[in-house]
Each structure stands twice: as structure tokens, then as C-alpha cells.
Amino acid sequence: MIGPVTWFTRHVQAALGATGRLARAPLATLFTVGVIGLALAMPLGLKLFVDNARAATGDFANAVDLSVYFKIGTPLEKVQQLAERARARSAVATVTVIPADAALAEFRQYSGFGAALDAIADNPLPHVLGVRPQAGADTPAELAKLREYLASWPEVELVQMDIEWVNRFNAILDVLRRALLIAALVLAVGVLAVVGNTIRLEIQNRRAEIEVTKLVGGTNAFVRRPFLYTGALYGLLGALLAAAIVFAATSVIAPAVADLAAAYGSRFEMLGASRIDTLRLIGGGAALGWLGAWMAAARQLVRIEPRA
Amino acid sequence: MIRFERVAKRYPNGREAIAGVSFDVARGEMVFLTGRSGAGKSTVLKLIALLERPTRGVVTVNGQSTGPLPARKIPAFRRQIGVVFQDHKLLVDRPVFDNVALPLVVAGTPLRELDKRVRAALDQVGLLGKERLLPLELSIGEQQRVGIARAVISRPAVLIADEPTGNLDPELALEVMNVFRRFQEVGTTVMVATHDMHLVREFGKREIVLEGGHVRGVEDVRVPTVGAAAP
Known part of the structure; x- marks a missing residue:
């Protein structure tokens, strides 16, 4: 019978042994870890892309702001009144009143047409309401309903909302999300295959050692353990490499993204991989490596029996 | 300690390595297993170490019959047997x-x-x-x-050796054989397969002679050994 200390010692020995073996063949290890790293970097990169696309567009709520243009000459009091009514609806998060005067002043300041505007006696701009839907009420159906309600006021000239753009964007994100899922699955199988094959070859190389170990009474579990640690280590190192690749790529792209955003008047800053995603990647990588090694070892080790 | 009862072993290629071998080795005894190459010496040792299972008959080692032993109990079984190979592995x-x-x-x-x-x-x-x-x-x-x-x-309770002196000159062979005798003297059951008849005679232990897969005879040429353990 073995005690917990011995059990622990065995696992530490197996882990150290696996580390040592990888370190003794740095080039082969580097290739395997490199392949795993690239395979794992792709899903993380894709996830970052999707996350950033969503964040850059203000997580939908911004993209679906409705602009309500009133007919010229509608009194501001009436507009305020209607704004109150809009605020009372559950689907509405905020309502901003932009009086025609304020809009004109802003336009005068930023457009550079100040002098031309002076030539016009009356303010050509209408009062406008900026209506932002609730975060939970931004489905296309809800938005259409809200738009219909706002357009039903007789004082309203036009309700503008790029719902088709929202629909398309939604669809694109959905496609990307599914592609991400499939890519992650395919690449996970790839990692399993790479680790499994590497471990299979290593088992073949250490056949003599396995035979002797079994001969002196080593159990299958004992023989398998170092290979499982090797597999997990491959996965772990591959995941760390993937995290490094994604981090490096993010650092290169982020300034360009900031410039791009600035050109559109946005202060958007690119998101890096979150801590939780990185931890998931590392845990998932190690688990995949362990599983790949287990699959290879389960098939191979039973076949290797000592011969005298 | 080691008991073979009408044991036969046929390999998958159809060759019958031993056919109806019976013998008994007492606890703490040292015996030689002799015979020409192909007489079945290695097969007997493989059956003891459970590297092979008998096709017929019963092999009992240290009170355990090897035939019905489940695979998961093989490691524990092997730990009570020490094996020495000619190519030492x-x-x-x-x-x-x-x-x-x-x-x-x-x-x-x-x-x-x-x-x-x-x-x-x-x-x-x-x-x-x-x-x-x-x-x-x-x-x-x-x-x-x-x-x-x-x-x-x-x-281990049992120590078996397959041609342990095969690659050694007579002087080294004697030295190695003396090592085995010392373990027997402290109570280990020892079985050595060898074709070095000279050495066997010199040691004066019981000898199981295999020929063509059968036990041709058991030569009891025991001479009193100082300190030999009682069965």
C-alpha cells in the first residue's frame, strides 16, 4: 500500500521527469509546442476580433439609437412633453432633447458654415429627440415597435434608425461566433492529434523502458503517468505560447486601431485578451494535452508487454 | 514454492514449447533448469514470471495459480519474483x-x-x-x-535467472552463480536455467532436465550445503 506522501512524490517525480525529458530535446519540443501554440492562438485571436467588433460598435445600444426629427415649427414645450412620454416606456433607456437652437449653435461651431448660416433668417434645423433603447429591448422586433410608436406622433416628421444595418451586423457577428466555435473545435481536435502522435512516438522510443518497468511489477497507471504529464506540459506550453502570440499581435494592431477609431471621431481602444479568457486557454490547453496523451497511451501501453 | 502440474504451452504460431511438465521446487531451494536450446527452459521461466500463461495445466507460484489471475493483479504478482536475464535488460x-x-x-x-x-x-x-x-x-x-x-x-520470494552466465568467462560465471547461492542461503527460492553443466555439477544442487518439452529427469545430486535453509 502506498501512502499519500508517496503518492504525491510519484506525481512530482513524473512531472519533473516529463519536464526534464522535454528540456533535453529542446528542438523537438519547440516544434510540437509551436504547432500547438499556433493552433490555440487562432481561436483566441478570433474571439478577440469578435469581442472588439462588438465593443467598437458600442455593444449595439449605440448602434440602434433612434433619432426623432420633429416638423419645423413644433413648439419646444410639446417636444419636452413627448420626450416625457417616451421616457415612461419600458423599452426606452434614455431620451435626450436636442432643441433646434442648440443644434444650430453646434452646427455653426463645427461645420465652418457660420457665415453662410447668418444669411438665413430662420433656423432650418428641427428639434430632435435622441432615444436610446433599453439594453434588453434591442431586438429587431422591439426596435421596430418603438419606432412605430414614435412615428405615430403627428408632430414627428421622421424617425431614423439604421435597423437594417443592425440586422446585418447582428448576422455577421452570429456567423463569426459560429465560425469561432467550429474553428475552436477543429483546432482542439488538431491539438489532440498532435499531442497524441508525439506521445505515441515517444512511447515507441521508450518501449524497452516500459517493458522493463512492467517486468518488475509496474502497473499500467505507473507507466502511463509520465506520458500524461508530458502531454499536459505540451498543452500548457502551447497555450502559453498562444497567449504570447495573441498578446504580441494585439500590441502591434492596437495603435493602428486607435488611429482608425480617431479618424471616425471615436475614442475606442482595442481590447486585449481578458484574464479569464487567458486562464481558460491555459487550462484548456493543458487539459487537451493530457487528453491527447491519454488517448495515445491507452491504446499503446496495453500492447507493450515484456518479452523475455 | 513453484509447482508445475502437467503444464503445456503452445505459442500462437503453433509450436508447442513444453508438453506436460511437472515439478516442484520447495521454499528456499535452489534448482538448476537444464537442457539444450529449445528444450523449453525459457518457456518455463516465462510461465513463472507470468510473461506467458499456460495453455494447459497449472502453474502455482508462492501459493498463487497464474492461470486465472486477472491482468490488473499481474503487477503485484510480479513484484514477488525477481528475474535475471542473459541480456540483463x-x-x-x-x-x-x-x-x-x-x-x-x-x-x-x-x-x-x-x-x-x-x-x-x-x-x-x-x-x-x-x-x-x-x-x-x-x-x-x-x-x-x-x-x-x-x-x-x-x-522477492522467488528469484529466477535465464542463462545468467551465458556471456561470462568461467571465473565470472562462478562468481555470479555464487551470488545466487548466497541469496538461496538467506531463504530465497532460486531457479537458474543454464546449459553450463560444469557449473551445475560444481554446485551440487537439484537439477531439472528438460528435453523436447518434457522433463527428462530430476537429478538429485545435492550435497550438504552449510547454512542451507530448511524447506
């Missing part, structure tokens, strides 16, 4: 210490005990101080003795 990329310690490591012996016992085992075969060397840095005779140290380190 050492791991050439591991130092002597690791090779000798392997049976204890797989059995989960605490680390602090390992060092002591490896030294003791190496001392018994006269190799103390060579722990850090690689097997290929040793002479053939020394390698063979490392193999013996590995076979005995877990203090």
Missing part, C-alpha cells in the same frame, strides 16, 4: 542507481529508504560505489550483477 540511458531502484520505485517505496536499499543490494553483488555509472561503463560481468541487484532489491 538494463536501461542503458539510466545510471546503475536508477536501474537497481526501479522495482522499489514502482512499488512506491519511500524515497528515504531507496538510497539505503540500493546500496545494500549493490553491496550484495559487490558493486558498491558504482551507483552513478551508466551500465555501458561497466564490464559485462558487472552489468550482469547490476541485473541481479535489480532482481533482488525488493527481496
Whole structure:
């Protein structure tokens, strides 16, 4: 019978042994870890892309702001009144009143047409309401309903909302999300295959050692353990490499993204991989490596029996 | 300790290596297994170490019948048997210490005990101080003795050896055989397969002679041995 200390010692020995073996063949290890790293970097990169696309567009709520243009000459009091009514609806998060005067002043300041505007006696701009839907009420159906309600006021000239753009964007994100899922699955199988094959070859190389170990009474579990640690280590190192690749790529792209955003008047800053995603990647990588090694070892080790 | 009852072994290729072999080896006895190449000596040893299972008959080692033993119990079974091979089966990329310690490591012996016992085992075969060397840095005779140290380190009840002196000159062969006798003298049951008749005569132990897969005879040429353990 073995005690917990011995059990622990065995696992530490197996882990150290696996580390040592990888370190003794740095080039082969580097290739395997490199392949795993690239395979794992792709899903993380894709996830970052999707996350950033969503964040850059203000997580939908911004993209679906409705602009309500009133007919010229509608009194501001009436507009305020209607704004109150809009605020009372559950689907509405905020309502901003932009009086025609304020809009004109802003336009005068930023457009550079100040002098031309002076030539016009009356303010050509209408009062406008900026209506932002609730975060939970931004489905296309809800938005259409809200738009219909706002357009039903007789004082309203036009309700503008790029719902088709929202629909398309939604669809694109959905496609990307599914592609991400499939890519992650395919690449996970790839990692399993790479680790499994590497471990299979290593088992073949250490056949003599396995035979002797079994001969002196080593159990299958004992023989398998170092290979499982090797597999997990491959996965772990591959995941760390993937995290490094994604981090490096993010650092290169982020300034360009900031410039791009600035050109559109946005202060958007690119998101890096979150801590939780990185931890998931590392845990998932190690688990995949362990599983790949287990699959290879389960098939191979039973076949290797000592011969005298 | 080792009992064969009408044991036959037919390999998958159809060759019948032994056909109806019966013998008994008492606890603490040392016997030689002799016969020409192909007489079935190796098969008998493989059946004892459970590297093979009998096609017919019953093999009993230390009170356990090997036939019905489930695969998951084989490791524990093998730990009570020390095996020495002609080609010694050492791991050439591991130092002597690791090779000798392997049976204890797989059995989960605490680390602090390992060092002591490896030294003791190496001392018994006269190799103390060579722990850090690689097997290929040793002479053939020394390698063979490392193999013996590995076979005995877990203090097995049964020690079997397949042509352990096959590659050695007569002087080294005698030395190795003396090592086996010393283990027998402290109570281990020892079975040595050999075709070195000269050596067998010199030791005066019981001899099981195989011929064509049968026991041709058991030569009891025992001479009183000082300190021989009672059965």
C-alpha cells in the first residue's frame, strides 16, 4: 500500500521527469509546442476580433439609437412633453432633447458654415429627440415597435434608425461566433492529434523502458503517468505560447486601431485578451494535452508487454 | 514454492514449447533448469514470471495459480519474483542507481529508504560505489550483477535467472552463480536455467532436465550445503 506522501512524490517525480525529458530535446519540443501554440492562438485571436467588433460598435445600444426629427415649427414645450412620454416606456433607456437652437449653435461651431448660416433668417434645423433603447429591448422586433410608436406622433416628421444595418451586423457577428466555435473545435481536435502522435512516438522510443518497468511489477497507471504529464506540459506550453502570440499581435494592431477609431471621431481602444479568457486557454490547453496523451497511451501501453 | 502440474504451452504460431511438465521446487531451494536450446527452459521461466500463461495445466507460484489471475493483479504478482536475464535488460540511458531502484520505485517505496536499499543490494553483488555509472561503463560481468541487484532489491520470494552466465568467462560465471547461492542461503527460492553443466555439477544442487518439452529427469545430486535453509 502506498501512502499519500508517496503518492504525491510519484506525481512530482513524473512531472519533473516529463519536464526534464522535454528540456533535453529542446528542438523537438519547440516544434510540437509551436504547432500547438499556433493552433490555440487562432481561436483566441478570433474571439478577440469578435469581442472588439462588438465593443467598437458600442455593444449595439449605440448602434440602434433612434433619432426623432420633429416638423419645423413644433413648439419646444410639446417636444419636452413627448420626450416625457417616451421616457415612461419600458423599452426606452434614455431620451435626450436636442432643441433646434442648440443644434444650430453646434452646427455653426463645427461645420465652418457660420457665415453662410447668418444669411438665413430662420433656423432650418428641427428639434430632435435622441432615444436610446433599453439594453434588453434591442431586438429587431422591439426596435421596430418603438419606432412605430414614435412615428405615430403627428408632430414627428421622421424617425431614423439604421435597423437594417443592425440586422446585418447582428448576422455577421452570429456567423463569426459560429465560425469561432467550429474553428475552436477543429483546432482542439488538431491539438489532440498532435499531442497524441508525439506521445505515441515517444512511447515507441521508450518501449524497452516500459517493458522493463512492467517486468518488475509496474502497473499500467505507473507507466502511463509520465506520458500524461508530458502531454499536459505540451498543452500548457502551447497555450502559453498562444497567449504570447495573441498578446504580441494585439500590441502591434492596437495603435493602428486607435488611429482608425480617431479618424471616425471615436475614442475606442482595442481590447486585449481578458484574464479569464487567458486562464481558460491555459487550462484548456493543458487539459487537451493530457487528453491527447491519454488517448495515445491507452491504446499503446496495453500492447507493450515484456518479452523475455 | 513453484509447482508445475502437467503444464503445456503452445505459442500462437503453433509450436508447442513444453508438453506436460511437472515439478516442484520447495521454499528456499535452489534448482538448476537444464537442457539444450529449445528444450523449453525459457518457456518455463516465462510461465513463472507470468510473461506467458499456460495453455494447459497449472502453474502455482508462492501459493498463487497464474492461470486465472486477472491482468490488473499481474503487477503485484510480479513484484514477488525477481528475474535475471542473459541480456540483463538494463536501461542503458539510466545510471546503475536508477536501474537497481526501479522495482522499489514502482512499488512506491519511500524515497528515504531507496538510497539505503540500493546500496545494500549493490553491496550484495559487490558493486558498491558504482551507483552513478551508466551500465555501458561497466564490464559485462558487472552489468550482469547490476541485473541481479535489480532482481533482488525488493527481496522477492522467488528469484529466477535465464542463462545468467551465458556471456561470462568461467571465473565470472562462478562468481555470479555464487551470488545466487548466497541469496538461496538467506531463504530465497532460486531457479537458474543454464546449459553450463560444469557449473551445475560444481554446485551440487537439484537439477531439472528438460528435453523436447518434457522433463527428462530430476537429478538429485545435492550435497550438504552449510547454512542451507530448511524447506
